[in-house]
Amino acid sequence: MNEQATLDDVLDAYLASDQDRGSASLAEWIRRYPQYERELTDFAVSWSLMEALPPAPRAEPVDEDTLTLRGISVAQGILHQKRQQRSLPENTAIASLLTEGKARGLSIQALADLWELSAAIVRKLDRRLIYYTSIPRELVENIARTIQREMSVVVRYLQGRPRFAQGASYRAEKAPALTEQEDFFDAVRNDVEMSEDRRRRWLEMKDKN
Amino acid sequence: MRGSSAHAASLPTKQVDVELDDLQIRPLTHRNASGDAYQRTPEVSHQIKKALALTPAQMVERAKIRDYRSPDSLREECLVYLIREHHRLGQDAIVDDLTAALIGRCAKYINEKLQALGYDEVERAFRDVVGSLFELILDLDDDRGDFLQVRFWVVLQRLVIATFHKYKDDLNRAADTISLASLAGYEGDDDDDSGHTAHAEPRRETTIPIDQLVLAREGLNAIEEPYRTAFILAHHERWPIDSKDPLTPSISRYFGKTGRTIQNWLYKAEEALERWRGQQL
Numbered sequence: 001m002n003e004q005a006t007l008d009d010v011l012d013a014y015l016a017s018d019q020d021r022g023s024a025s026l027a028e029w030i031r032r033y034p035q036y037e038r039e040l041t042d043f044a045v046s047w048s049l050m051e052a053l054p055p056a057p058r059a060e061p062v063d064e065d066t067l068t069l070r071g072i073s074v075a076q077g078i079l080h081q082k083r084q085q086r087s088l089p090e091n092t093a094i095a096s097l098l099t100e101g102k103a104r105g106l107s108i109q110a111l112a113d114l115w116e117l118s119a120a121i122v123r124k125l126d127r128r129l130i131y132y133t134s135i136p137r138e139l140v141e142n143i144a145r146t147i148q149r150e151m152s153v154v155v156r157y158l159q160g161r162p163r164f165a166q167g168a169s170y171r172a173e174k175a176p177a178l179t180e181q182e183d184f185f186d187a188v189r190n191d192v193e194m195s196e197d198r199r200r201r202w203l204e205m206k207d208k209n
Numbered sequence: 210m211r212g213s214s215a216h217a218a219s220l221p222t223k224q225v226d227v228e229l230d231d232l233q234i235r236p237l238t239h240r241n242a243s244g245d246a247y248q249r250t251p252e253v254s255h256q257i258k259k260a261l262a263l264t265p266a267q268m269v270e271r272a273k274i275r276d277y278r279s280p281d282s283l284r285e286e287c288l289v290y291l292i293r294e295h296h297r298l299g300q301d302a303i304v305d306d307l308t309a310a311l312i313g314r315c316a317k318y319i320n321e322k323l324q325a326l327g328y329d330e331v332e333r334a335f336r337d338v339v340g341s342l343f344e345l346i347l348d349l350d351d352d353r354g355d356f357l358q359v360r361f362w363v364v365l366q367r368l369v370i371a372t373f374h375k376y377k378d379d380l381n382r383a384a385d386t387i388s389l390a391s392l393a394g395y396e397g398d399d400d401d402d403s404g405h406t407a408h409a410e411p412r413r414e415t416t417i418p419i420d421q422l423v424l425a426r427e428g429l430n431a432i433e434e435p436y437r438t439a440f441i442l443a444h445h446e447r448w449p450i451d452s453k454d455p456l457t458p459s460i461s462r463y464f465g466k467t468g469r470t471i472q473n474w475l476y477k478a479e480e481a482l483e484r485w486r487g488q489q490l
Contacts, residue, residue, distance in 0.1 A: 005242040008367070012356050013242040016363045023448040027457045033242070034456070041458050045438065046374035052441045053325035054426045060328055067316035067335070068309070074339040075308045082347055083301065093299070133238055152350040156297060159235065 007039055014040065021048050090150045094157040097126040100147040115142050116201065118193035123165070124182075125158065132159045134184040136205055234258060234290070239355035247355045249286065256287040261294075265303050272310035285314060285361035289346055289354070297349055312339065315365055322369045326376050334372045341368045431485035432478045435464060439471055440478035450475075 005013075010033050019025035026044045030037045085091055094100055101111045112119045117139075124130050125143075135158060144151040162181055188194065188202045234257050237247040249257075260268050260283055268291065274282040283291075288311045295303045316339075323334045342365060345354030357364045429437055442448040442460050451468035452459040461468045 005240075005244075006353070008353065009240075009242040009356075011367050011371075012360070012363055015366055016360055021446050023446070023452075023458045027454070030456050030458070037456075041463060042374060043370060044458070045442065045463065046377055047370045048441055048446050049377060049438060050322055050325065050370060050373045052426070052445050053429055055324035056327040056331075057430055058328055059324050059331065062320060064313075064317050067320050068313045070332070070335065071312035071316045071319075071339040072309050074336050075312060075343045076305070078340065078343045078347055079296075079301075079304065079308070082296070086299070133236075155350060161233070 005033065007036055010036055010040070011043055014043075021051075090148065091153055092149070094147070094149060094153060097122070097143065097147070097157070100149075104147065106146070111146065114146055115139060116198050117188075118191050118195075118198070120191055120193050121187055124187060127165060128158060128160050128162045129181050130158075130184050130187055131181050136184065136202070138205075139184075234261070235294070237352065237355040237358060239352040241356070247359050249290075249358055253284055253286040253290075253358065256283055257290050260287060260291055265300070269303065269306040269310070272307050273313075275314060285311060286358045289357045289361060292346055293349060296347055308343070315342075319365070319369055323373060323376075326373065327379070330376050330379055334376050337372045337375070338365075338368050341372070425482060425486060428482045428485040432481045436474045436478040436481070439464065439474045440482075443471075443475055 010029070014029050019028075021044050026040060029040055033040065086093075097111070098108060101108065106114070108119045108122055111117075112122045115122065117125075121130075125135075132155070140154055140158065141151060144154045147154070185203060185206045188199055191199070234254060237249065239247055241247055260271065263271065271281050271283050272288055272291075276282060277284075288307055292304055292307045292311065295307065316335075319338050320331065320335055323331045323338075326334055342357075345357060345364070348354065354364075429441070432440060439460050442463070443450065448463075449457070449459045450471045451461050460471045464471065466474075
C-alpha cells in the first residue's frame with residue numbers, strides 16, 4: 001500500500017479493478033486505504049445511484065453533434081486560457097539555457113557558479129542530456145530564478161528532447177547519433193570539472209532523498 | 210520529428226519499424242496507489258510512435274477514425290499523449306483538431322451517465338466533466354493525468370461519478386417524488402428528532418416480489434430520498450442494513466441511522482413503488 005496515494009489514485013485503482021459496488025469489495029478497499037473510508041463510500045454510493053437511476057422525468061434527448069460542440073466549447077475555453085498564459089513574458093518558452101544566460105550577461109562559467117555545477121553539466125542541461133526526473137527541484141528553482149522565468153517554463157524546457165550542441169555541423173552520410181541521457185547524480189559523480197565541495201553537496205542531497 | 214515524417218513514410222516497412230522503435234516518447238512519471246510508476250500498454254506506445262511519424266494532416270485523419278477494429282485507429286490514450294505533446298510545442302491547430310476528435314468519442318457516454326440529474330443539471334455537469342478532463346490533459350506541469358494514457362475510460366468514469374456526486378443532492382428536484390410524509394399512516398424515523406413516536410410494528414410484506422420491484426427502474430423516480438438510496442443499496446447492491454465489522458459498509462452506517470430506521474425506510478420505499486405500480490395499471 002502506498003501511504004502517499006492520492007484519493008484520485010485510489011479511486012482510479014478501485015474502478016480499474018473491475019470489482020462490483022457491493023459492500024464486501026468496498027470493504028476490501030477501505031481496509032487497504034482506511035484514510036479514505038468516507039470518500040470511497042460516498043463514491044461507491046454515487047456510482048450505484050448513477051447506474052441504477054433512470055433518466056429524470058423531464059430529461060430531453062440531445063443529439064451527439066450538439067454534445068460534441070458543447071464539449072469542444074468547454075475545452076476551447078481552457079485552451080484559450082492556457083494559450084494566453086503562454087504568451088506572458090515570464091511564460092515565454094526557452095530556446096536555450098545558455099542563450100538566456102548570455103542575454104543576462106552571464107557566461108557559461110557564471111551560470112555554473114550560480115547553480116553550483118560545472119560548465120560541462122550546464123552544457124548537458126542546456127542540451128537536455130540529463131533525465132528531467134533526476135534533476136533536483138532546488139536546481140530547477142535556481143535556474144528559473146536566474147533566467148527570470150516561471151518554473152513551469154523551465155520544467156517544460158528540461159523535459160524536451162535531447163539536442164545537438166548549438167552551432168555543431170556534421171559531415172556524414174547518415175544522421176549522427178545523440179549522446180544518451182543520463183541521471184543527474186551520475187553526471188555529478190563522473191564529472192571531471194566539478195569541485196569536490198560541489199560534488200559532495202549534490203551527492204549528499206541524493207542520499208537524503 | 211516533423212522533418213522525418215515524410216522520410217519515414219517512404220521507407221520499406223521493416224526499416225520504418227526500426228526507426229519507430231528508436232523514437233523516444235515521454236515517460237509517465239505519476240505513481241499509482243501501490244507506488245509503482247504508471248506504464249502505457251505496448252499497443253498505446255506503438256500507436257504513439259506511429260502517430261508521431263505521420264504528417265499533421267494524417268494524424269488528424271487517423272484521430273477521426275472511430276472503428277477500433279481499423280489498424281489505423283488511434284486509442285484515446287494515444288490521443289491524450291498527442292494533445293499534450295502538441296500543446297507543449299505550441300501547435301495549436303493540431304491540438305484543436307485532436308481535441309475535437311477526442312470529445313467526439315466520449316461526449317455521448319458522459320451525457321448518458323448524467324441523465325438522472327435533470328435537464329439543467331445534466332448540461333452543467335457535462336461541462337464540468339469535460340472541463341475536469343481537459344484540465345488534466347492540458348496541465349503540463351503536473352502528472353496527475355498520467356493514468357489517462359493508461360486507462361482513459363477508467364479516469365473518465367471517475368470524473369463522471371465525482372461530478373454526479375457533486376450534483377446528486379439535487380436529485381429530488383429532478384424526480385417526480387411522492388412525499389412520504391403525505392401518505393396515510395406515515396410514521397417518523399426511530400431516531401428522527403421531530404417528535405414522532407416509533408412503533409414496534411412488524412414489517413409488513415409487500416405484494417410485489419422484491420426482484421420485480423428492483424426491475425421497475427422507472428419507479429425509482431417515485432421514491433423520495435433518502436429512502437430511494439437506501440433501497441438501491443439494499444436491493445441493487447446488496448449492502449447489509451447493519452454490520453458488526455466497523456470496516457464493512459452498511460446502510461445504517463452510511464446514513465448514521467439505526468438498523469431499525471433503515472428497515473422502516475426500506476418498507477416506505479417499497480410502499481412507494483407499489484403505489485407507483487398501481488398507478489401504471
